[in-house]
Amino acid sequence: MIAIVNYGMGNLRSVQKAFEHVGAKAVIVDRPEDIDAADRVVLPGVGAFGDAMSNLKTARLITPIVRAISEGRPFLGICLGLQLMFAESEEMGQHRGLDILPGKVKRFPEGQRVPQIGWNEVRIQREIALLEGVPDGSYFYFVHSFFVASERDEDVVGVTDYGIDYVSIAGNDRAFGVQFHPEKSQDAGLKILKNFAEKV
Amino acid sequence: MLARRIIPCLDVKNGRNVRGVRFSADKDAGDPIALARRYDAEGADELVFYDITASAEKRDIVGKLVRRVSEEVFIPFTVGGGVRTYQDIRIIIEGGAEKASINSAAVHTPEIITQGAESFGSQAIVGSIDAIRRPNSNQIEDVRWEVVINGGRTYTGRDALEWAEELVDRGAGELVLNSIDADGTKDGYDIELNRMVAERVDVPIVASGGAGGPEDMYAVLSEGKASAALAASIFHYNQYSIAEVKTYLAERGVPVRPKIEIDLT
Numbered sequence: 001m002i003a004i005v006n007y008g009m010g011n012l013r014s015v016q017k018a019f020e021h022v023g024a025k026a027v028i029v030d031r032p033e034d035i036d037a038a039d040r041v042v043l044p045g046v047g048a049f050g051d052a053m054s055n056l057k058t059a060r061l062i063t064p065i066v067r068a069i070s071e072g073r074p075f076l077g078i079c080l081g082l083q084l085m086f087a088e089s090e091e092m093g094q095h096r097g098l099d100i101l102p103g104k105v106k107r108f109p110e111g112q113r114v115p116q117i118g119w120n121e122v123r124i125q126r127e128i129a130l131l132e133g134v135p136d137g138s139y140f141y142f143v144h145s146f147f148v149a150s151e152r153d154e155d156v157v158g159v160t161d162y163g164i165d166y167v168s169i170a171g172n173d174r175a176f177g178v179q180f181h182p183e184k185s186q187d188a189g190l191k192i193l194k195n196f197a198e199k200v
Numbered sequence: 201m202l203a204r205r206i207i208p209c210l211d212v213k214n215g216r217n218v219r220g221v222r223f224s225a226d227k228d229a230g231d232p233i234a235l236a237r238r239y240d241a242e243g244a245d246e247l248v249f250y251d252i253t254a255s256a257e258k259r260d261i262v263g264k265l266v267r268r269v270s271e272e273v274f275i276p277f278t279v280g281g282g283v284r285t286y287q288d289i290r291i292i293i294e295g296g297a298e299k300a301s302i303n304s305a306a307v308h309t310p311e312i313i314t315q316g317a318e319s320f321g322s323q324a325i326v327g328s329i330d331a332i333r334r335p336n337s338n339q340i341e342d343v344r345w346e347v348v349i350n351g352g353r354t355y356t357g358r359d360a361l362e363w364a365e366e367l368v369d370r371g372a373g374e375l376v377l378n379s380i381d382a383d384g385t386k387d388g389y390d391i392e393l394n395r396m397v398a399e400r401v402d403v404p405i406v407a408s409g410g411a412g413g414p415e416d417m418y419a420v421l422s423e424g425k426a427s428a429a430l431a432a433s434i435f436h437y438n439q440y441s442i443a444e445v446k447t448y449l450a451e452r453g454v455p456v457r458p459k460i461e462i463d464l465t
Contacts, residue, residue, distance in 0.1 A: 010321075014296045017271045022464065047321055115323050115373060117404050118427065119203045119245055119457040139203060139457040141276055143298070143323045161201055184276045184298065186240065187462040194464065 002026040002197060003038030005065065007055040009080060010046035018183035022190050024197035035064035040073060040196065045080035049089040049105060049146070052080055053097065062098065069100055074200040075175040076130075079144060082170060082177025086148050101170060101177075102151035112163040115145040122158040122168050122180070129199040130176055130192055131157070131169075138188040140168075140180035147179065174200055203457040204421045204449065205245035205428035206442055207406065208435045210235055213252045215261050219436050232265065236273045239435065242442040243459045244275065248301070248430060251281035258282065263291045270296025280328055280376075284309075289316045293324050301326040301376060304349035307356055307363075310370055317371025325374075326406075327367030331360040331393055332380040345393055352380045360393070361400055368401045375405050376430065382410025389420040389429070398425035406430050413440060414448035421454050 002019060004012050006028045019026035026042065027034075035041055043065065045052055056062050069075045077085050089095045089105035097105070108114050119139040124131060147166040150156050157176065158169030168179040182189030211218040216230045236247055249269070253261050262279060269277055279292045280301030289312075292300040300320075306313050306327060316325040330352055331345040345360035364375055377397055379390035389410045398405045404427035407420040411431035420426045434440050446456045 011294055011296060013267075013294070014270050014274075017296065018274055021271075021274065046323065113402050113404055113427070115403075116202060117323060117374060118205050121201065121203075133463055135460055135462070138460060138462075142202075181276075184274060186275050187464055188460065190274055190464055191462050 001038055002040045002042060003029045003035055004042045004044060005035065005061060006030040007045070007052065007059055007061055009052050009055060010044065012044055014183045015042065015044050015078065018190060018193055019197060022194035022197065024194070030059060030061075032060050032064045035061060035068060038068065038073070040075070040200075041065065041068045042076045042078065042196075043081035043084065044078040045084070046143070047080060049080065049083060049091040049097070050093065050095045052084055053095055056084075066098060066100070069175045072174055074196060076196050076200075077171075077177030078183075079179060079181060082179050083146060083148055085171070085175070085177045086150075089146065091146050100175060101148075101155050101172075103155070104149050105146050106149050107146050108162065109164065115143055116162050117143050119185075120160050120162060120168075120180075122160055124158055124169075126157050128157060128176070130195050132195050132199055134188055134191050134195075140178075140182065140185040140189060142168075142180045144179060148177075176200075201455045203245065203455045204426075205406075206243075206417065206445055206456070207246045207248055207428050207430040208239045208244050208442065209248040209250055209408070209430050209432040211250050211252060211432065212265065214255070215253075215265055218252065219433070233268055233272055236269055236277075239442065240273050240275055243446060243457070244442050245457055246275060246428070247273065247277040249277060249279045249281075251279065254282075259288065259291060262288075263295055266292055266295030266297050278326055280326070284312070286312070286315055286319065289320065289325075293320050299324050299326045299374065301328045303328040303330065306367065307347065307349050307358070310366065313367055313370040313372055317373070322371045322373035325372050326376055327364070327372030327374070328376040328378065329360055329363060329367070330378045330380055331390075333390070333393075348380055352383075361396055364397045364401055368403050372403065374403050375401065376408050377405060377426075379409040383408075385410055386412030386434070388412060388416040389424060389426075391419055391424040394420055394424035394426045404428065414445045417445055418449055418452055418454060421449065422452075
């Protein structure tokens, strides 16, 4: 079973419906025991980093999420979910993240329209099961004002250009995060969700 | 590089396409989902559903439409038309749309923008402006744009550029600029309006009203500095396909999302 973690940060229905569309069953969960029981965990989310961490903490979801990852159960962070995988964020003050990947969440520098809204290209840096059948240079739908700066090169899986080159897919082993919305990125995004359900 | 977006707009009423065009013998021309799927397959980057239902059941009808779209079409979509209250926005966003587009209601009650942005994030709130050219003095090139509401019937006395700035300050994450002068003419978008607003605010601008062909889209996305071009009739009536528009733009150096074949089986 795929568990989509609901912690009050945005609409999860589209993610669930996209999984259904590629033949995978995904349930929306909000209790620690549901995450412990899941084979695969998806952490979506839209909104502020600080609020997200405090919601996860209040709902006692941090420990089961970190446990799922350390046990090697496949994990996918989407948008804010990717950013939460990192150690800290400078979004409206300093906040601690889940600290699964070393690095920081930063705001786009001046000179670009923020948030970045729209379709942008991902240059694949490393072949992983999550990206099987997804051509290099595929476009995905992004909506974000902050990006992740990874400390380790080996965690960088995909890179995107928005005035600067930034990390749009990160992770290692079986825990990955994507800055874009695969559930709104047509076939390229659906392929990633299908791979996550079947191949990771 | 971020692609410029091509956005078909579907006008719907009581859950049906207002402009029902036969596009295939075996498909229901009145079904917005069928039309949305066609646009998705042709390479639309996003969809706008403009709902003109005026009955007491409007909210339920819109909610149902949004849920159906999000089950079958996996590209972003926006819902506008008579979005007035927090509850209206909530039904649209929780149903699976990316954005709710707010027009007249923002003029009457600007707090709706602030409240929507605080609850759902700026990225979910689109400020939609209907603007009309007005002479500013007796000099022919000296124009300003006035905000009109209620489908262009009511003049508000507001300056469109100032209003654009206020909408963004209040939390709108994107603006749609609909030129009442250009709307329905197919003579091209109001390039100057788009450029003036784009230079004044930092959020993406969606140009609307006046699209007659790919050259108009090219003009507003280059000279007009818009991030996206919206059109209804040229796509509905099969004058141009989305693929044709994108090819035209790509040949002239405008970044667009190319169509790629991915095996989903």
